[in-house]
Amino acid sequence: MExxxxxxxxxxxxxxxxxxxxxxxxxxxxxxxxxxxxxLGPSGCGKTTTLRCVAGLEEPDDGDxxxxxxxxxxxxxxxxxxxxxxxxxxxxxxxxxAKQVGFGLEMLGKPRADIAKRVAExxxxxxxxxxxxxxxxxxxGGQRQRVALARAMITEPRILLLDEPIGALxxxxxxxxxxxxxxxxxxxxxxxxxxxxxxxxxxxxxxxVVVMNHARIEQQGAPEDILQRPRTPFVAGFVQxxxxxFGKVAQADGGMLRIEGAAGSFLVPGGGRAIxxxxxxxxxxxxxxxxxxxxxxxxxxxxxxxxxFGSIRRYILERAGGSVLKLDQFGxxxxxxxxxxxxxxxxxxxxxxxxxxxxxAAPELVAA
Amino acid sequence: MSTIRARSPAAYWLALPATLWMMAAVxxxxxxxxxxxxxxxxxxxxxxxxxxxxxxxxFANRTYLGLVLETLRHTATMMAICGVLGYAIAYFLxxxxxxxxxxxxxxxxFVIPFWTSALIRAIAWVPFLGVNxxxxxxxxxxGLAEKPVEVFLYSRTGISMAQVSLYxxxxxxxxxxxxxxxxxxLREAAMTLKAPxxxxxxxxxxxxxxxxxxxxxxxxxxxxxxxxxTVQTIGGNKIALLPNLVINFYEGxxxxxxAVVAVLLxxxxxxxxxxxxxVVDIRRLGAT
Numbered sequence: 001m002e003x004x005x006x007x008x009x010x011x012x013x014x015x016x017x018x019x020x021x022x023x024x025x026x027x028x029x030x031x032x033x034x035x036x037x038x039x040l041g042p043s044g045c046g047k048t049t050t051l052r053c054v055a056g057l058e059e060p061d062d063g064d065x066x067x068x069x070x071x072x073x074x075x076x077x078x079x080x081x082x083x084x085x086x087x088x089x090x091x092x093x094x095x096x097x098a099k100q101v102g103f104g105l106e107m108l109g110k111p112r113a114d115i116a117k118r119v120a121e122x123x124x125x126x127x128x129x130x131x132x133x134x135x136x137x138x139x140x141g142g143q144r145q146r147v148a149l150a151r152a153m154i155t156e157p158r159i160l161l162l163d164e165p166i167g168a169l170x171x172x173x174x175x176x177x178x179x180x181x182x183x184x185x186x187x188x189x190x191x192x193x194x195x196x197x198x199x200x201x202x203x204x205x206x207x208x209v210v211v212m213n214h215a216r217i218e219q220q221g222a223p224e225d226i227l228q229r230p231r232t233p234f235v236a237g238f239v240q241x242x243x244x245x246f247g248k249v250a251q252a253d254g255g256m257l258r259i260e261g262a263a264g265s266f267l268v269p270g271g272g273r274a275i276x277x278x279x280x281x282x283x284x285x286x287x288x289x290x291x292x293x294x295x296x297x298x299x300x301x302x303x304x305x306x307x308x309f310g311s312i313r314r315y316i317l318e319r320a321g322g323s324v325l326k327l328d329q330f331g332x333x334x335x336x337x338x339x340x341x342x343x344x345x346x347x348x349x350x351x352x353x354x355x356x357x358x359x360x361a362a363p364e365l366v367a368a
Numbered sequence: 369m370s371t372i373r374a375r376s377p378a379a380y381w382l383a384l385p386a387t388l389w390m391m392a393a394v395x396x397x398x399x400x401x402x403x404x405x406x407x408x409x410x411x412x413x414x415x416x417x418x419x420x421x422x423x424x425x426x427f428a429n430r431t432y433l434g435l436v437l438e439t440l441r442h443t444a445t446m447m448a449i450c451g452v453l454g455y456a457i458a459y460f461l462x463x464x465x466x467x468x469x470x471x472x473x474x475x476x477x478f479v480i481p482f483w484t485s486a487l488i489r490a491i492a493w494v495p496f497l498g499v500n501x502x503x504x505x506x507x508x509x510x511g512l513a514e515k516p517v518e519v520f521l522y523s524r525t526g527i528s529m530a531q532v533s534l535y536x537x538x539x540x541x542x543x544x545x546x547x548x549x550x551x552x553x554l555r556e557a558a559m560t561l562k563a564p565x566x567x568x569x570x571x572x573x574x575x576x577x578x579x580x581x582x583x584x585x586x587x588x589x590x591x592x593x594x595x596x597x598t599v600q601t602i603g604g605n606k607i608a609l610l611p612n613l614v615i616n617f618y619e620g621x622x623x624x625x626x627a628v629v630a631v632l633l634x635x636x637x638x639x640x641x642x643x644x645x646x647v648v649d650i651r652r653l654g655a656t
Binding site for chain 2: 078
């Protein structure tokens with residue numbers, strides 16, 4: 001493990017329990033300077049608790065948190081070099097937008113004149129100057145989001161923590177806001193740690209995505225890494241477009257495994273597994289197609305339905321045993337299968353991704 | 369069924385029974401008291417000429433004027449003590465007690481005494497405060513006092529102790545309501561914006577509970593100003609405040625003087641409520 005020159009955030013073996021419920025179980029994470037990191041997972045997976053530990057709003061039972069190289073595990077929130085955006089924005093209802101945005105600078109003890117000047121600049125930058133004297137109750141969702149962001153960013157923290165920051169917005173607004181936030185992050189050089197359950201957000205925004213489940217990190221890496229090479233059945237199932245197969249190792253030689261399961265017998269690249277041990281692998285929906293002579297792996301299926309999204313056409317297929325698969329084809333190509341028809345599909349051995357032997361992946365370093 | 373719109377004929381008809389009742393039970397009697405307070409002459413009859421004689425007589429008496437000031441001073445003291453204690457209790461209940469069950473239990477412990485009437489509660493304090501009362505026996509048993517403390521009963525201290533226990537909850541209740549409305553994220557947001565806890569309270573929590581504080585203060589003010597029962601039972605006949613003066617005059621068949629004091633008491637209360645409304649618009653509470 002090569003030490004990176006400067007980390008904005010380092011989490012080491014973080015643990016947090018509530019009574020008998022373990023919310024965070026040994027989470028380790030490193031965030032390089034100015035990175036955009038997304039914590040992704042289903043509700044209750046520990047992503048928000050991890051974020052709140054970084055903010056100092058929860059005290060971890062075990063582990064260390066370092067912000068900018070300084071150990072802050074037991075420091076209160078007001079002594080940490082962070083700012084946070086809350087899911088429902090948590091604007092102060094009794095303060096005008098200008099007062100609200102200036103609050104952080106006021107707490108830092110900046111002179112009045114400087115605060116007024118800086119607030120005016122920030123309001124202009126976020127295009128909310130005309131809202132300066134309004135109270136939050138009279139603002140729209142999109143306006144509140146801007147005010148909350150301006151309020152958090154004005155103190156120029158090392159890290160901005162965002163807890164489902166666009167979840168409370170209208171669906172139509174989210175796309176625009178996402179692009180704005182990504183540009184803001186790149187311009188400011190502030191590290192963003194963005195918690196979400198929405199994989200579209202995570203994969204389109206994050207330089208680094210951390211997939212969590214049951215209080216642990218399942219896998220972390222670049223979006224492409226996680227989408228193309230899921231290392232656990234959970235990740236394969238959670239991210240879109242993967243088909244997972246489960247079975248036992250029947251043969252192993254020459255860097256190839258033969259895995260036999262209810263769906264059939266398949267060749268998968270990999271090794272180091274004992275004959276008879278349980279194994280699983282996944283194959284991306286767009287890597288499958290009508291069976292051809294080049295395909296070592298084949299499967300008979302019946303087409304349940306076809307979904308057309310423009311850029312892709314997705315076939316929902318059912319194999320004889322009853323489990324459902326997804327197969328994607330470029331939307332511009334002619335359809336080769338209709339609802340109710342049966343077909344043989346196939347895929348190349350090289351496209352199979354063998355999952356790790358144990359359920360969860362070991363924590364790994366973030367590539368800066 | 370559609371909802372009934374404001375200012376529709378149906379709305380006025382629905383308001384009629386309550387209006388009639390309020391007219392008969394409140395407005396007309398109050399009007400009569402005000403009327404009687406202006407009756408002059410020798411005879412006590414509706415034919416009396418209307419004069420300021422009764423008021424002049426009241427304001428000419430330094431003892432009575434002192435009593436007005438004394439009542440206001442006592443009420444202000446009660447408002448301060450009940451306000452601080454009530455806020456502390458509310459804050460403890462809503463913010464510090466994490467378990468919902470304990471919160472309910474504690475809240476009931478505060479509320480249940482209020483199911484009995486104010487008069488009974490005032491009387492119930494007597495066995496606590498007397499020379500052989502519960503408090504004195506505890507003080508003697510624990511060695512904190514060598515002889516019984518007499519100041520508890522038939523004294524201003526005793527009245528204050530009883531009234532604080534009677535009215536603290538009134539200061540507390542509205543604050544509990546306002547505190548419970550504040551999302552925890554607001555406190556957390558302030559902390560992540562570098563505000564230490566005292567500042568969070570001063571800049572965020574207290575301003576947001578201010579309407580509750582004001583309503584609580586109004587409730588304590590109105591109740592203490594009108595409380596003749598506690599003053600009479602705990603204070604014996606040694607101590608009187610403005611409401612006791614009404615009873616004294618009434619029992620002495622000085623109805624016009626009683627009416628004067630009642631009107632002055634009402635004016636004090638109206639002035640107090642008007643002042644409170646200038647601080648916080650209670651009618652707009654639901655909107656925040």
